[in-house]
Amino acid sequence: MxxxxxxxxxxxxxxxxxxxxxxxxxxxxxxxxxxxxxxxxxxxxxxxxxxxxxxxxxxxxxxxxxxxxxxxxxxxxxxxxxxxxxxxxxxxxxxxxxxxxxxxxxxxxxxxxxxxxxxxxxxxxxxxxxxYDEDTAGGLMAKELVKVNENWNVLTCVKEMRKQAEEVSRVHSIYVVDDDDILKGRLSLKDLLTTSTRTHIKELYIPKVDYVSVGEKAEDVAKIMSKYDLEAIPVVDEMHRLVGRITIDDIVDVIREEAEKDYQLAAGITQDVEADDSIWQLTRARLPWLFLGLLGGIGAAAIMEGFEEMISKYAILFFFTPLIAAMAGNVGVQSSAIIVQGLANDDIKGSIKNRLIKEMLLAMLNGIILAIILLIVVYFWKDDINAALAISVSLVIVIIVAGIIGTFIPLFLDKRGIDPAIATGPFITTSNDIFGILIYFMIAKLIIGI
Amino acid sequence: MxxxxxxxxxxxxxxxxxxxxxxxxxxxxxxxxxxxxxxxxxxxxxxxxxxxxxxxxxxxxxxxxxxxxxxxxxxxxxxxxxxxxxxxxxxxxxxxxxxxxxxxxxxxxxxxxxxxxxxxxxxxxxxxxxxYDEDTAGGLMAKELVKVNENWNVLTCVKEMRKQAEEVSRVHSIYVVDDDDILKGRLSLKDLLTTSTRTHIKELYIPKVDYVSVGEKAEDVAKIMSKYDLEAIPVVDEMHRLVGRITIDDIVDVIREEAEKDYQLAAGITQDVEADDSIWQLTRARLPWLFLGLLGGIGAAAIMEGFEEMISKYAILFFFTPLIAAMAGNVGVQSSAIIVQGLANDDIKGSIKNRLIKEMLLAMLNGIILAIILLIVVYFWKDDINAALAISVSLVIVIIVAGIIGTFIPLFLDKRGIDPAIATGPFITTSNDIFGILIYFMIAKLIIGI
The missing domain is CATH 1.25.60.10 (MgtE N-terminal domain-like)
Incomplete structure (x- = not known):
């Protein structure tokens, strides 16, 4: 093609x-x-x-x-x-x-x-x-489906199905209902192709059928369908009556939109914007996050001003603030992204405490490796072991704290029923910038002893 | 359920x-x-x-x-x-x-x-x-499919199909081939349900059929199938012989994996890691990007050292470096994420030049709004109009440059056949940190005139 x-x-x-x-x-x-x-x-x-x-x-x-x-x-x-x-x-x-x-x-x-x-x-x-709300099974489903009554025989069934199939663009499953429209089971197309036409539906249908309720969240419907490899799923109402059907192509759109939303949040973009949207739409999606970053930067400046007396003797500490802030931000984004992705895939099992301990160990390992490199660089550059130590030790601690914050916040938001994806991106980098710089100067002051 | x-x-x-x-x-x-x-x-x-x-x-x-x-x-x-x-x-x-x-x-x-x-x-x-390479149509396809010869009549066809259908877990389409196995068209199940059994396949089949070649990239197969809402697509070899079939459930996995990979790259994580992987696996995925950030931070420190003479009179400039670096990073990530997402969705049309001009206008609009806020804050805080002006004017320029870099790099990588997603995350934040700080001090120096 x-x-x-x-x-x-x-x-x-x-x-x-x-x-x-x-x-x-x-x-x-x-x-x-x-x-x-x-x-x-x-x-x-x-x-x-x-x-x-x-x-x-x-x-x-x-x-x-x-x-x-x-x-x-x-x-x-x-x-x-x-x-x-x-x-x-x-x-x-x-x-x-x-x-x-x-x-x-x-x-x-x-x-x-x-x-x-x-x-x-x-x-x-x-x-x-x-x-129905558009983010629910009811909002996703179509009314077009092929259903047969359990009391029919295969002959009536095939005749009725031919009629129904003309309305339905893709036949996936044939759903079986009783006289009250209650979902009883399904007939697979394969069964239909391979069974004699004289059988009764009641004897033929498979009573085990996956289904979702009209109120189920779209995201959860997507998880169920992709986990169990379903190409269509029937939707039932509160009385278990068959009211519609969701097909996999609608789910593909849900998965794509979810992924795009998380990606945009991680990049500091709200709303569903595209490259071709107007400058005004793009500004509305981007400016709020930049404003958050601006506030964070002003906060960082205020913190640094508090340590102004160190500037004459240890200007070098100020030169390394962008490094500390960047590392705090990067580690925070990494940790939160892994948690957000794990939550989206239902992969996060076990207690929060164990997760935080693991992240702490991980951050410590990464932090120590990076700090040793930094220690050597600063020492040879400035020939000042105090400054080199102060910067390197704080780097380790800042990385650990950033990792813990990045792990904790999405888990906490998720527990409170808030979308953890908002914890990635500018939100985490900004808060980690501030925490990072504060910790950095406090520890440096302790080590250098001014 | x-x-x-x-x-x-x-x-x-x-x-x-x-x-x-x-x-x-x-x-x-x-x-x-x-x-x-x-x-x-x-x-x-x-x-x-x-x-x-x-x-x-x-x-x-x-x-x-x-x-x-x-x-x-x-x-x-x-x-x-x-x-x-x-x-x-x-x-x-x-x-x-x-x-x-x-x-x-x-x-x-x-x-x-x-x-x-x-x-x-x-x-x-x-x-x-x-x-076949796993990232191609050949690597995704299965051999199980239902195919019929154009020279059969419907009776033979149905008999043969029943046999084949027992092997195939889901019948989507019936593919029609000639004696040399060359793909000629398809029969829909719906046609089968609604047509008399005496017709000949040759008269019945739909010659228009979407297909992909075995060598087609998995990502492109996913795009084709989701764009045209296909639940299955036949795969042909170089001689146009029908060799397999790809179903939508495999494509759901491809879409999910693509999205996760882009998300992880944006967050500074290489390789396909999960929250439950070992500390060692997670370190291998995270440390390289942190190392990049470390290098960037050392670069930033070196740049700031070059402007050390300003520190005694304008210490405030140094207090605002984290703000400048953070804004450069945030804007860069926003711009690159929109481009990366647009490229993934084939939404990026028109020339690179027009895109850069648009991003420049957008960054200018955002930058000026933010700079005015910052100007007021710094002026009232420090009562120093020179410093306030220097910081605010540089902020606008830094934001514009960051937006242009964030837009240009992924477009450039894409043109060179490199995955643009690597341009998001730490790569863009680190380079924008350095550029941002350099521009900031140069412009500040110009305005303040030391």
Whole structure:
């Protein structure tokens, strides 16, 4: 397969065709391109051009395109469409994608669009999905699934399934319910391919079936599905009635978003921003963390001022503050990142105390190796054993303290139900800068004895 | 579903049962537990206990358990098993998992195990998979798939498929090949459920099928499958012959590993370590980056020494070096993280020059806001407008330079084919510390005029 590559030439060609309104050639060109790739093209066009393409193509294709374009591009395109036009797009989509798009609309528009939906059964299901929080199983699931009644025989079952399968883009499992829609078990497609058609469902189905409740957190659904290698999981309500199904492709998005969020927090970026967002959006995501760093720096300056009397005799101590601060920050980020990642993977077992002892030993080992190097460098550079000792000994202690803080804070936040990922990045570097510099000057003062 | 929770009590119970060799109760207990959960239990046991369980359970279950335990636990358990015992485990596994496990064995053991494999057809397929690099489509794919010949009719096809489906744990698509095994297209399961049995495959199949080549990078396969929402993709060789199939669950692992690797690099941790690894493994992953930080710190100290003559009159400048260094580091990490993430998602379009200009404007905006705050603080604190100006003006320039470096380096590395993720974390903070401090003192000197 030759992968699609978005090129400036292609975008220019599309823009040109829109300008001269050559619909025939444009249609022919876009015909060959996958909707996910057309979405990438649209992300690069201006709003009029984008709307032009959405109105030109038929809604079977544009509905898929709309699910793939950037959130803010979609928002603007939808503003340009009438409620009826949006409803035509929504009618083509699976319930989960449909609900996602409708939930982004302003309140009164939502109702207009839902009113315009042609398939009333579909509309009912979408409205049901709108009730759920987007970060739960209910928010992820689709209503499209293949289910059979335990009281049917295989013949009825296959007939019903053929009907249902036309609505469902991918059949993973066939779920078995009783007359009250209570989930009883599943039939695998493999069983279906390899069993005689005369058997009764009651005798055939596998009663052991993994499922999640509508209220389960999206993150936990992702963990369950990837741990047990599931490609789809049924969702039940409080009465254990089968209400929907989550497929692995939605979970791939959850995993990616979780990972990106943690990565951004570690880098000191809040909110979900991308390189192509506006300067204003990027500033809002970055400035708060920089402001935190500024406060930390002012704190560090105030601490150093407290030790000003040492500056005439031991200026060298001041030269090494960036080193101490950097090491405290680096060790803190390393420790916290390992804990945050372990927590995300459910790998952190055992007591907090044991973890802190382990980190202390680790930090001590790293600290002593680095301090010996530093001792030799400073001693040969400055020929002042007191200063060299003061700097090296404090380095060891600063590294140990930084490691302990970096380990403790995420564990503590996690215990309190707060996302430990906020403890990485600027938060930990800033607090470790301050602690590090304070410890450094206090110990140096002790050793040098001024 | 009540999620499995690994508890100390459960582990103690298992250990106790092993100690008193109560196999009956142990089997009954483990019977109820999913293999992925048993793997978690085994990760917590010592080697003898782990081996005991592996030898106790039948190979249908233990083979799955072995694919899920930690790499180093597996390595040790396999050392405790004979080649014949390992072969029995391997015989139960799909070719991709089988090849993964065999590839971890020492060279001569590999041959012994392959020699002991009972199913010679399976053995041949595994040996074929061993040829491929693990980071390519060939390394990810399994040989198990359902394929039909374009010259068959649906009746033959269904008969053949039933046979093949018994070997394949999950049927996603039915691939259509010609007499030379060349991939021609696919049949969807949905088509199969909704079509009369008399049709010929040639008339029925969809010629448009996504595929990847055996040599395609794993990362790119992941991108293709998640972009186009594919649950399985066929793999072809250089002659376009169908040689295997990659399923989405393998891709979930690739995505997770990629994200973890980038996260660890950003936090200054090399290699794939976990919180539960030994102190020695963790030190090897962390110390090199700390050493880099140490060198940076020594460099910073040397730079500051060069401006020593300013210390008597403008000690305050030295108090603010940690602030300057921290801001340079934070801005650098923010900029590089956004670029690294954008590159990972193929979101970075347009020229490097435009990106640098955008980052410059962004850094200038952030820098000026922060500098105004700092100017006011320092002025009211020290009542020295020269010092306040020197510090604030340098802050703006340092932030701009840090943003440009943070943007440029990952883009540059990416262009040279080097993983841009190494440019985040300690690498960028260390270099920005040095640049930041140098620029800071130079500009301060200019403004104050000493």
């Amino acid at each position: 030759i992968p699609f590559k978005l090129s400036d030439e292609l975008i220019e060609q599309v823009e040109k065709l829109i300008e001269i309104k050559n619909d025939a050639v444009l249609l022919e060109l876009l015909e060959e391109i996958h909707y996910a790739d057309i979405a990438e093209i649209i992300d690069e066009l201006n709003l009029e051009e984008a709307t032009y393409i959405i109105k030109l193509l038929d809604s079977e294709k544009t509905s898929d395109i709309l699910t793939e374009v950037d959130d803010d591009v979609r928002e603007k395109i939808l503003e340009n469409l009438s409620a009826k036009e949006i409803a035509e797009e929504i009618d083509e989509l699976d319930t989960d994608d449909a609900a996602d798009i409708i939930s982004e609309l302003p309140e009164e528009r939502k109702q207009e669009v839902i009113f315009e939906l042609e398939d009333r059964e579909h509309a009912k299901e979408i409205v049901e999905l709108l009730r | 009540i999620p499995f929770k690994l508890s100390d009590e459960l582990i103690e119970q298992v250990e106790k049962l092993i100690e008193i060799k109560n196999d009956a109760v142990l089997l009954e207990l483990l019977e109820e537990i999913h293999y992925a959960d048993i793997a978690e239990i085994i990760d917590e046991l010592n080697l003898e206990e782990a081996t005991y369980i592996i030898k106790l359970l039948d190979s249908e279950k233990t083979s799955d358990i072995l694919t899920e335990v930690d790499d180093d636990v597996r390595e040790k358990i396999l050392e405790n098993l004979s080649a014949k015992e390992i072969a029995e485990e391997i015989d139960e596994l799909d070719t991709d998992d089988a090849a993964d496990i065999i590839s971890e064995l020492p060279e001569e053991r590999k041959q012994e195990v392959i020699f002991e494999l009972e199913d010679r057809e399976h053995a041949k397929e595994i040996v074929e998979l061993l040829r």
